[in-house]
Amino acid sequence: MIVPRFHQPQRLILSVLVLSGLCSKLLHIYQHRSLPLSLLALYFPTFFIQEILLFVTVWILLYTTTGRWSVAAVIGSAFIACTDLLATSSQVSFYSQTGSEIRWDAARSVGASRQGMNLILSGLAPMVATATVISVASWLAAQGIWNLMSRWLCSLAHLGDSKIYHQLPGPSDLRSLVSNKSRLWTMVASGVTIGLWLIRPAVPYNHMTGALPFTMLGEHSRARRIAIESFPLPELLNEEFREPASGHYKGWAPTMDDLGNTGYGNEKPFWAQGPLPAAFERWMVSPEAEGSGSASNETVSVSDKQDHENQNATAEPRHYFYNPSQDPMRISNLDLEPLAPLQEALKDHAIPINHIVFVFLESGRKDLFPLKNTSRLYSQIRDTYEIYSEEDEADLHDKLSQITPIAEMLTGEESGFGSSVDSSNTELGGLSFDGILSGSSLSAKSRLVNYCGLGPLPVDFMHENDIIPYQPCLMHILDLFNKRKSLAPSENATSEPLEREWEAIYAQSVTGEFQDQTRLIDLLGFNQSLYSEDIDMENSTYFHEGMEKINYFGYAETEARPYIKDMIDETLRQNKRLFLSHFTSTTHHPWGTPEGFTREEYFGELHKSQHEHMDGFLNANRFVDTWLGDLMKLLNDAGIADETLTVFVGDHGQAFGEDCPTTGTYHNPHISNFRVPLLFHHPLLPRMHLNVNGSAVSILPTILDLLVHTNSLNQDDAEIALDLMNEYEGQSLIRPYRTSHNGREAWNMGVINAGGSMLSVGSAAVPWRLNLPLNNDFEYRFTHLDKDPYELEPITGWTMSALAAEVHSRHGPEAFEWAQKAEKVGLWWVMERKKLWNYRDPA
Ligand SMILES: *[C@@H]1O[C@H](CO)[C@@H](O)[C@H](O)[C@H]1NC(C)=O
Ligand SMILES: *[C@@H]1O[C@H](CO)[C@@H](O)[C@H](O)[C@H]1NC(C)=O
Numbered sequence: 001m002i003v004p005r006f007h008q009p010q011r012l013i014l015s016v017l018v019l020s021g022l023c024s025k026l027l028h029i030y031q032h033r034s035l036p037l038s039l040l041a042l043y044f045p046t047f048f049i050q051e052i053l054l055f056v057t058v059w060i061l062l063y064t065t066t067g068r069w070s071v072a073a074v075i076g077s078a079f080i081a082c083t084d085l086l087a088t089s090s091q092v093s094f095y096s097q098t099g100s101e102i103r104w105d106a107a108r109s110v111g112a113s114r115q116g117m118n119l120i121l122s123g124l125a126p127m128v129a130t131a132t133v134i135s136v137a138s139w140l141a142a143q144g145i146w147n148l149m150s151r152w153l154c155s156l157a158h159l160g161d162s163k164i165y166h167q168l169p170g171p172s173d174l175r176s177l178v179s180n181k182s183r184l185w186t187m188v189a190s191g192v193t194i195g196l197w198l199i200r201p202a203v204p205y206n207h208m209t210g211a212l213p214f215t216m217l218g219e220h221s222r223a224r225r226i227a228i229e230s231f232p233l234p235e236l237l238n239e240e241f242r243e244p245a246s247g248h249y250k251g252w253a254p255t256m257d258d259l260g261n262t263g264y265g266n267e268k269p270f271w272a273q274g275p276l277p278a279a280f281e282r283w284m285v286s287p288e289a290e291g292s293g294s295a296s297n298e299t300v301s302v303s304d305k306q307d308h309e310n311q312n313a314t315a316e317p318r319h320y321f322y323n324p325s326q327d328p329m330r331i332s333n334l335d336l337e338p339l340a341p342l343q344e345a346l347k348d349h350a351i352p353i354n355h356i357v358f359v360f361l362e363s364g365r366k367d368l369f370p371l372k373n374t375s376r377l378y379s380q381i382r383d384t385y386e387i388y389s390e391e392d393e394a395d396l397h398d399k400l401s402q403i404t405p406i407a408e409m410l411t412g413e414e415s416g417f418g419s420s421v422d423s424s425n426t427e428l429g430g431l432s433f434d435g436i437l438s439g440s441s442l443s444a445k446s447r448l449v450n451y452c453g454l455g456p457l458p459v460d461f462m463h464e465n466d467i468i469p470y471q472p473c474l475m476h477i478l479d480l481f482n483k484r485k486s487l488a489p490s491e492n493a494t495s496e497p498l499e500r501e502w503e504a505i506y507a508q509s510v511t512g513e514f515q516d517q518t519r520l521i522d523l524l525g526f527n528q529s530l531y532s533e534d535i536d537m538e539n540s541t542y543f544h545e546g547m548e549k550i551n552y553f554g555y556a557e558t559e560a561r562p563y564i565k566d567m568i569d570e571t572l573r574q575n576k577r578l579f580l581s582h583f584t585s586t587t588h589h590p591w592g593t594p595e596g597f598t599r600e601e602y603f604g605e606l607h608k609s610q611h612e613h614m615d616g617f618l619n620a621n622r623f624v625d626t627w628l629g630d631l632m633k634l635l636n637d638a639g640i641a642d643e644t645l646t647v648f649v650g651d652h653g654q655a656f657g658e659d660c661p662t663t664g665t666y667h668n669p670h671i672s673n674f675r676v677p678l679l680f681h682h683p684l685l686p687r688m689h690l691n692v693n694g695s696a697v698s699i700l701p702t703i704l705d706l707l708v709h710t711n712s713l714n715q716d717d718a719e720i721a722l723d724l725m726n727e728y729e730g731q732s733l734i735r736p737y738r739t740s741h742n743g744r745e746a747w748n749m750g751v752i753n754a755g756g757s758m759l760s761v762g763s764a765a766v767p768w769r770l771n772l773p774l775n776n777d778f779e780y781r782f783t784h785l786d787k788d789p790y791e792l793e794p795i796t797g798w799t800m801s802a803l804a805a806e807v808h809s810r811h812g813p814e815a816f817e818w819a820q821k822a823e824k825v826g827l828w829w830v831m832e833r834k835k836l837w838n839y840r841d842p843a
């Protein structure tokens with residue numbers, strides 16, 4: 001046992017630098033283990049070029065400097081070494097928590113807020129452990145590494161003969177070791193490495209060469225050069241497929257140029273006069289500004305208002321608009337009759353929708369709304385129990401039946417664990433969907449899809465906070481209804497429900513600061529909002545001792561209860577129609593629950609430690625399920641249960657170790673991050689359980705369709721709604737869904753957290769799904785959901801040609817053709833979203 005002695009700082013610094021650098025790079029290479037092993041081995045030396053150069057530079061600085069320069073060199077290199085140590089520890093910690101790779105640009109952006117910092121710090125324990133291990137190893141290896149580097153480099157540079165050598169703290173016995181052989185070998189090795197580096201394909205290997213700390217400074221996403229300017233499937237736009245406008249339908253006649261998008265809105269519908277909410281831009285801004293007084297004045301006032309809050313929202317007037325008749329991907333189903341059970345129910349009784357409650361379930365997975373005995377999740381739980389009598393099974397089922405009884409009741413979908421719910425009145429209750437995918441696995445982008453029926457910006461993080469959405473959101477539409485009523489007040493304004501004004505309220509018990517959510521919520525047109533910041537001041541109405549945060553974002557939903565109750569009561573007292581949107585919070589990582597809540601263990605003894613996260617998540621889901629019961633009771637107590645449409649939708653799913661190697665939504669294309677529950681609940685709607693392989697982009701048109709179809713709008717509003725539902729990309733879910741039409745497919749695009757790296761491309765017409773990388777750091781990935789519904793065996797490839805070849809051999813020529821088509825359509829969609837959001841890639 002060698003007892004380490006105190007090192008000269010130079011040696012320790014070099015050692016920390018070398019070990020951190022190598023550790024980080026080896027982890028990085030390990031995360032690319034899906035690459036062909038032979039190629040990884042062949043190009044192995046080229047991955048270390050930057051590290052070697054860095055180590056050599058630092059060694060030279062430490063070795064050759066004297067006096068004051070030496071102090072400077074020590075301080076400078078110590079700074080680099082510490083940075084590397086911290087960065088490597090974060091990398092390892094992040095990998096151990098999520099199974100994926102940290103990206104420094106993303107970490108910087110998340111870490112900019114306090115809650116984001118807490119999120120990062122939640123991985124503190126593994127980080128400290130890693131840092132400790134590397135530090136100790138560095139201490140032990142310091143002398144060895146120093147000797148090795150010095151021996152090698154002295155022999156290269158003949159420093160062994162030089163004068164400096166004698167003056168410096170280098171080991172004195174080195175000279176004898178210096179050999180000319182090392183020069184030869186160094187030259188050969190450098191030659192080979194450089195040769196390999198030159199012949200190596202750029203994707204994905206270039207990305208693997210980056211070394212700490214350089215990767216932390218200048219990590220720019222190496223955007224794939226997207227060469228798709230016009231729609232890639234022109235054969236689908238043939239004249240024969242064109243559809244004329246008729247009634248509220250705008251027709252369908254896309255052209256290959258942009259003209260139809262730039263002039264859209266010039267032909268104003270009857271309702272587009274007078275003041276319009278900001279998101280109705282395309283009916284306000286006239287390119288030539290032909291002096292139509294009210295419109296141009298209104299434009300100015302909108303930008304003034306926005307400028308006040310934020311310079312960028314309307315910095316440049318938009319000139320490219322969404323035009324439904326120009327959208328080559330659009331399929332409408334509004335010409336089809338609404339589903340028969342709905343028609344019959346409406347013949348039978350009225351279904352008044354005077355209020356809307358819109359609930360976003362944080363990390364809401366369809367297989368937990370409700371949990372069923374037919375799900376894969378259930379089999380996974382079941383498989384962790386070894387000895388199994390019928391009695392044990394009954395106990396387990398009893399326990400599992402307590403997780404999502406409210407979801408079971410609301411959806412009318414039976415769990416199969418024995419009835420823990422009153423299943424009387426099963427004919428009524430609403431429409432529950434299987435097969436719906438979220439529009440993005442980043443909550444805030446998903447929110448935009450849900451509220452506004454559009455495609456989010458496929459760019460990292462929330463640029464959308466600064467841009468008026470390219471489609472009016474629900475709240476803007478309700479605001480338009482209000483504005484028109486206040487212009488021409490009806491004498492029956494308060495007595496007739498349909499003449500009342502809407503009040504748009506947003507409520508969550510977690511912070512509004514994270515990623516500037518408050519700004520987005522204001523931009524989307526909410527009039528009142530509630531965040532944890534409003535709950536945790538000592539002068540808050542319901543502040544009490546012992547309020548306890550359940551995660552780094554804030555409180556359990558139950559803390560918001562009295563506030564929500566007050567807001568409902570006040571809205572009703574003012575004779576207004578309630579639009580309440582609530583975002584749940586407990587089901588967010590790390591799945592904490594309040595003190596008084598009894599946590600259960602759902603998984604059995606086998607491999608217990610592998611299921612801790614999922615167990616926590618199940619507990620959080622049980623907590624939220626109970627809370628949803630409370631929320632429904634609030635509506636009941638307020639006396640509006642029978643006239644309220646409650647929409648439940650997951651903001652995104654949540655992948656765990658049980659689903660795939662990577663946990664969470666970040667840079668993780670797995671389908672578990674996208675399968676979300678979608679339920680339109682109303683006590684008087686017929687009970688329907690439908691399978692539609694669509695996406696959340698359909699929610700807004702469906703709500704409008706439901707409002708009109710149940711006669712829940714006055715005549716003027718209904719005309720507007722009929723007009724507007726023809727302006728959106730999604731189909732209505734209360735009518736038969738068209739999976740394809742004249743050769744065009746009903747595509748489902750999903751923007752993957754953090755936004756700009758990958759796009760999930762699927763279609764209701766086929767069982768396939770493509771993960772499309774948007775820069776060179778990620779792989780293509782293809783799955784067949786009929787054969788492999790849980791995506792256990794994805795095909796991956798770094799280039800489309802490599803992927804397509806494998807798809808061809810495993811799934812045949814049709815899948816092969818589709819994968820290539822999906823890539824082009826996906827890239828076009830990305831380009832088009834950027835145009836619609838008026839977003840230009842930074843040069
Ligand atoms: C290394 O090469 C130098 C000349 O380049 C020579 O003087 C020296 O003797 C050589 N050393 C050994 C160990 O071969
Ligand atoms: C619109 O602007 C013009 C001049 O910019 C002004 O004369 C007019 O009064 C404004 N109209 C309204 C309704 O504010």
Ligand SMILES: *[C@@H]1O[C@H](CO)[C@@H](O)[C@H](O)[C@H]1NC(C)=O
Pocket residue numbers: 310311312466
């Ligand atoms: C506006 O955009 C610029 C860059 O495009 C950015 O630097 C600035 O912070 C933005 N301003 C606001 C208020 O977001």
Ligand SMILES: *[C@@H]1O[C@H](CO)[C@@H](O)[C@H](O)[C@H]1NC(C)=O
Pocket residue numbers: 373374415416417418
């Ligand atoms: C699920 O439960 C239902 C009702 O108890 C039962 O009929 C069915 O066989 C169960 N399915 C499985 C896969 O256990």
Ligand SMILES: *[C@@H]1O[C@H](CO)[C@@H](O)[C@H](O)[C@H]1NC(C)=O
Pocket residue numbers: 490491492
């Ligand atoms: C107001 O209500 C009365 C009776 O409820 C009805 O006769 C009248 O037409 C209503 N007026 C309007 C403008 O709707």
Ligand SMILES: *[C@@H]1O[C@H](CO)[C@@H](O)[C@H](O)[C@H]1NC(C)=O
Pocket residue numbers: 277479522525526527
């Ligand atoms: C509600 O918010 C919208 C959008 O910000 C605004 O236009 C409207 O005047 C507000 N309504 C009320 C009653 O405050």
Ligand SMILES: *[C@@H]1O[C@H](CO)[C@@H](O)[C@H](O)[C@H]1NC(C)=O
Pocket residue numbers: 537539540
């Ligand atoms: C509560 O206190 C904060 C400062 O502590 C103050 O900014 C806020 O206006 C107060 N709110 C009310 C409702 O009094």
Ligand SMILES: *[C@@H]1O[C@H](CO)[C@@H](O)[C@H](O)[C@H]1NC(C)=O
Pocket residue numbers: 435691692693764766767768785786
């Ligand atoms: C939805 O997709 C799944 C998986 O491909 C398929 O099994 C199912 O039949 C599809 N449903 C409809 C209604 O097309």
